[in-house]
Amino acid sequence: MSESVKITSLLHAAAEGFEPPTTPDPATLRTRARRRRGAQRAAGVGVAVLALIGTVTVSIQREPARRGELTTAPPATTQGTGATAKDLSAYRWSELPVAPIDPRDQAALVWTGREMVVWGGVTRDGHILADGAAFDPTRSQWRPIAGSIGVPVRYGATSLWTGAELLVVGGQTALDANSRNGVAPAGRGGAYDPAADRWRPVAAGPTDAERVLAAVWTGREAIVVTSERSVAAYDPATDRWRSLSPIPEAAERELVSVVAVWTGGQLLAWALWTHRDISPVTGSGKIAWGIDLFSLDLATGQWTLRPGQGEKPIGVKVAYWTGEEVLIPAAGVFRGFSSGPAAFDRYGLRYDPGTDTYTPMRHGPLDDGPPESYWTGAAIFSLSHSIVTGPDPMDDRDTAAWDPSADRWTRLERAPAGVTYQTPLLWTGREFLSYGIQPARFGR
Amino acid sequence: MADRYGALVRTAFLLTADRGHAEDLAQASLIRTFQAWGRLHDTAAAETYTRTVMARLAIRWGRRRWRAEQATAHLDCVAVIDAAGTVDDADLVMRCLAALPGPQRAVLVLRYFEHRSEAEIATILRCSPGTVKSRSARALAALRSAGFLNEDGSEPSTYRGVSP
Numbered sequence: 001m002s003e004s005v006k007i008t009s010l011l012h013a014a015a016e017g018f019e020p021p022t023t024p025d026p027a028t029l030r031t032r033a034r035r036r037r038g039a040q041r042a043a044g045v046g047v048a049v050l051a052l053i054g055t056v057t058v059s060i061q062r063e064p065a066r067r068g069e070l071t072t073a074p075p076a077t078t079q080g081t082g083a084t085a086k087d088l089s090a091y092r093w094s095e096l097p098v099a100p101i102d103p104r105d106q107a108a109l110v111w112t113g114r115e116m117v118v119w120g121g122v123t124r125d126g127h128i129l130a131d132g133a134a135f136d137p138t139r140s141q142w143r144p145i146a147g148s149i150g151v152p153v154r155y156g157a158t159s160l161w162t163g164a165e166l167l168v169v170g171g172q173t174a175l176d177a178n179s180r181n182g183v184a185p186a187g188r189g190g191a192y193d194p195a196a197d198r199w200r201p202v203a204a205g206p207t208d209a210e211r212v213l214a215a216v217w218t219g220r221e222a223i224v225v226t227s228e229r230s231v232a233a234y235d236p237a238t239d240r241w242r243s244l245s246p247i248p249e250a251a252e253r254e255l256v257s258v259v260a261v262w263t264g265g266q267l268l269a270w271a272l273w274t275h276r277d278i279s280p281v282t283g284s285g286k287i288a289w290g291i292d293l294f295s296l297d298l299a300t301g302q303w304t305l306r307p308g309q310g311e312k313p314i315g316v317k318v319a320y321w322t323g324e325e326v327l328i329p330a331a332g333v334f335r336g337f338s339s340g341p342a343a344f345d346r347y348g349l350r351y352d353p354g355t356d357t358y359t360p361m362r363h364g365p366l367d368d369g370p371p372e373s374y375w376t377g378a379a380i381f382s383l384s385h386s387i388v389t390g391p392d393p394m395d396d397r398d399t400a401a402w403d404p405s406a407d408r409w410t411r412l413e414r415a416p417a418g419v420t421y422q423t424p425l426l427w428t429g430r431e432f433l434s435y436g437i438q439p440a441r442f443g444r
Numbered sequence: 445m446a447d448r449y450g451a452l453v454r455t456a457f458l459l460t461a462d463r464g465h466a467e468d469l470a471q472a473s474l475i476r477t478f479q480a481w482g483r484l485h486d487t488a489a490a491e492t493y494t495r496t497v498m499a500r501l502a503i504r505w506g507r508r509r510w511r512a513e514q515a516t517a518h519l520d521c522v523a524v525i526d527a528a529g530t531v532d533d534a535d536l537v538m539r540c541l542a543a544l545p546g547p548q549r550a551v552l553v554l555r556y557f558e559h560r561s562e563a564e565i566a567t568i569l570r571c572s573p574g575t576v577k578s579r580s581a582r583a584l585a586a587l588r589s590a591g592f593l594n595e596d597g598s599e600p601s602t603y604r605g606v607s608p
Contacts, residue, residue: 011553
């Protein structure tokens with residue numbers, strides 16, 4: 001390992017070991033601003049500056065903050081016959097037509113089978129938005145969608161496509177000076193029916209006040225796991241929530257994140273936990289962490305710990321069900337609230353739920369980033385958001401595809417500047433769509 | 445918003461090598477960004493501007509507040525062993541960073557954490573590229589002497605573990 005790579009990894013390890021508060025208390029900023037040159041007008045606006053900066057894309061970010069602030073659940077599953085790695089190698093990036101709504105980040109985003117629907121989010125100047133639009137890729141046309149009357153505005157929401165509606169739960173709403181970190185839960189969720197172009201509020205549930213760690217669509221219900229480790233199912237047909245057994249992780253362990261996937265018959269949930277036992281007097285003690293896999297049988301409501309055979313994951317960010325196995329692309333090394341050196345030569349894992357066995361995937365050219373990864377139905381598509389020098393170099397927005405049948409990676413065309421890790425990609429079955437500051441598509 | 449604030453404070457943590465000063469530095473830099481808002485032609489440059497302010501302020505504050513820091517070619521570091529029995533490298537790195545003079549620390553952070561070029565660093569820190577090179581060389585020499593950059597991966601010579 002070269003000296004520059006080594007020192008880069010040491011600095012990243014040190015920075016990741018520091019757990020900063022997520023946002024300053026607005027009251028603190030207000031006091032500070034007054035102290036400095038009596039700038040009273042800087043008071044609330046200090047927070048606005050943060051909001052502005054919060055939406056600025058920054059290319060050098062080895063690992064997006066994952067500890068404790070996973071507000072948007074990863075896409076659950078994408079099944080069916082999709083583009084292979086060979087198909088993707090012929091794809092090219094291009095810009096989408098200008099949308100009839102303001103550019104935004106952290107919007108709710110789903111593919112309906114016909115349109116990409118975008119709603120909510122936050123602008124670069126910190127305005128939380130209540131409008132949305134839908135893009136039809138076959139016509140290459142946008143249309144504005146109906147206003148979300150009765151559904152609180154938000155950003156960072158969890159969004160699912162139920163087959164008939166865009167379901168939006170969780171997320172944050174306007175700055176709240178009374179809350180600890182300056183943001184407030186968004187409250188009640190909402191559902192948008194694109195056929196009727198109409199919104200409806202969702203019944204009150206656990207996601208109104210708790211952070212959503214994971215959400216999957218089973219075909220009938222949305223199963224949601226929250227930061228308070230409660231698990232609930234929402235049935236859009238009856239507009240009712242029902243409580244399920246909580247994840248049976250030990251009580252003293254704090255759930256940092258949960259990655260869930262629906263396999264068609266059961267819910268698999270990787271719980272990433274940590275436990276701090278630090279003396280407030282001496283400052284010394286222990287930090288423990290781990291990743292446990294549980295399965296939930298919806299028929300019995302029982303969770304089962306799956307100990308796993310073979311090489312177990314050291315980090316999990318997203319998981320995809322292929323119809324036969326679960327793919328766990330390479331992720332950052334999870335160390336709870338502890339820290340350690342950056343890891344190299346990372347790789348993803350394949351998990352067979354039938355035998356409870358993990359097997360490694362071949363190391364990918366972007367795995368050390370690690371990248372954002374998506375499943376097309378026949379290949380994993382990876383998008384880097386890291387700059388790594390040394391023997392296995394990568395630039396941000398580099399892309400690659402993994403062929404599951406050959407266990408082989410292929411580098412693809414680099415994404416344009418408007419596509420970042422803050423901008424989720426949507427797989428339509430034919431191409432990727434991206435809606436961020438500059439909407440883009442990756443297809444033939 | 446939360447993500448970017450956390451990233452700013454993490455950089456401030458590296459620049460100050462002090463948990464307590466990190467948030468002070470980030471917030472002071474954000475307030476200066478607000479005060480300069482009218483001069484920013486591109487709001488997308490707000491974070492870049494804030495990071496530049498942070499690097500300059502870190503050095504200035506270091507001169508004013510942390511005069512106890514002494515340049516050193518030998519770093520004495522104490523590691524903490526975590527619950528899994530592995531050495532917490534981050535803790536060790538921070539102790540060593542804290543032992544570096546502020547300007548050298550700033551060059552290391554800008555060069556290897558923010559991946560800035562020497563020319564960019566010279567502009568940010570308002571010094572010559574030659575000064576950037578020499579500060580970088582001295583900081584790396586200090587880290588080498590502490591055994592951090594051993595090619596064989598062996599432990600630093602000053603390493604000693606502390607059981608939890």
